[in-house]
Amino acid sequence: MPIRPSPKLLLPLAFGGLVATVVVVLVVVYILHAWWSTPIFGFGAGGPDQPIAFPHTVHVEDQGIQCEFCHRNVTKGDAATVPAVEQCLFCHKTVTGEDHPEIAKLLEYGGMDASGNMDPSVTPQPIDWERVHRVPDHVQFAHEPHIRYFTQSEDGKAQAVQRAIDNGIGLSNPPLPSEMVEASCTICHGKVRAMDKVKQERRLKMGDCVDCHRNYDAPTDCVTCHY
């Protein structure tokens, strides 16, 4: 004869089973989601909040500033580099935005008062931007060779132009060098010019990198990136 729980215990047991099932399902969904999508929902999938709500829409889409004007090192070295406060202030010393709250924050970081004059009572300090794109520590990524490939080689150019068209970025004919740089950036970073808040578009997992390296005859030796 099978063992049956007493009728008094039936309800708590059923409830416990339900809770356990829900917990297991949540954990499984969380793990699957963490593996298949970066970043995980609820953990900044829409992009992290930045200390200053910097809109790429205004700077790139409306004002037409090129990517490498601010991210100066992107065509020269490993890191694309985020501009120093001083570099923002080249323009924003005069473009003080009539009490725009975000520009006021920037001026304060630069040690200035609201009208763009140096204020000795304010200590200048760097902006602690939240990092959006991050690869693990054991991955060494350099921007320069990638940009070089997509702006100089025939295959790379074709791919970059195609990606720009897919993303709806208008190019001159023939494309200007700065437009080609933006088209190259778009391949991994998506259409940043349309982002109010920058977020990660591609998963940037190893498979993502290796697929591309295979397709474009780039080396797939481990020590290309891992050393």
Add this chain to the structure above:
Amino acid sequence: MAQRMKHKWGMVVDIDKCTGCQACVVACQSENNIPLNTEDSFHQRRAMEWIRVERYWEVPDEYRDRPEEAPFQDVKARFMPVLCQHCENAPCEPVCPVFATYHNDEGMNVQVYNRCVGTRYCANNCPYQVRFFNFWEPVWPERLRNQLNPDVTVRSRGVMEKCTFCVQRVRRAETKIEGQEDGQITDKSLAEGNFMPACVQACPTNTLIFGDLEDPDSQVSRLKDDPRHYKLLENIGTEPNVIYLKKIDPRRKEDEAHG
């Protein structure tokens, strides 16, 4: 696959020039984010030195059986820098169960840290004892935190590590030199851009010479067939890519010709 043998990296170690100054050891230590070796780590035989300078005392032949009786002026200190030999036929490679170490197309013996699961088979099978296991999480004193090289991964606990021929500098050389038009990797362009491995760059007497064995004009290609050349433990057939040049000792009969 576009991968082809573009280069075959190798090193020549001219023992005759080595003064045992340990500059290579220090340079390697700081270039490659190797944890500090304390007295304790040496006592435990867990010190990490991707390149080490071995010291030997040499006595005249007639005192070989009783070295302690040799007159002190005849006892010579001999130094030999030993690093990963980047063997063509490396004993460490086939024993790795997860393919964390393998021979790449550039003649390097490669250690992939993120694949390594820490079985330590490779270190046990290496006849040169140049592989080091991270028994602990590496720690640096606070003042050295900003000294770490951003181009090199900091290895965590449970991972094997070893000399990489400063592959980060080689990679940089490839993008910086070969990325330019008509750029060619030669001894000169490597030296000018400081793309030599850290030990080679630091060596004050040019004992260590690094270069492309595929390039017939490079210094290593010319020196590898020098009459003084030999390889460490040549008889076991590991075919190292590091070539040693013998010490010249005028007291020895066969070396008289060298003066």
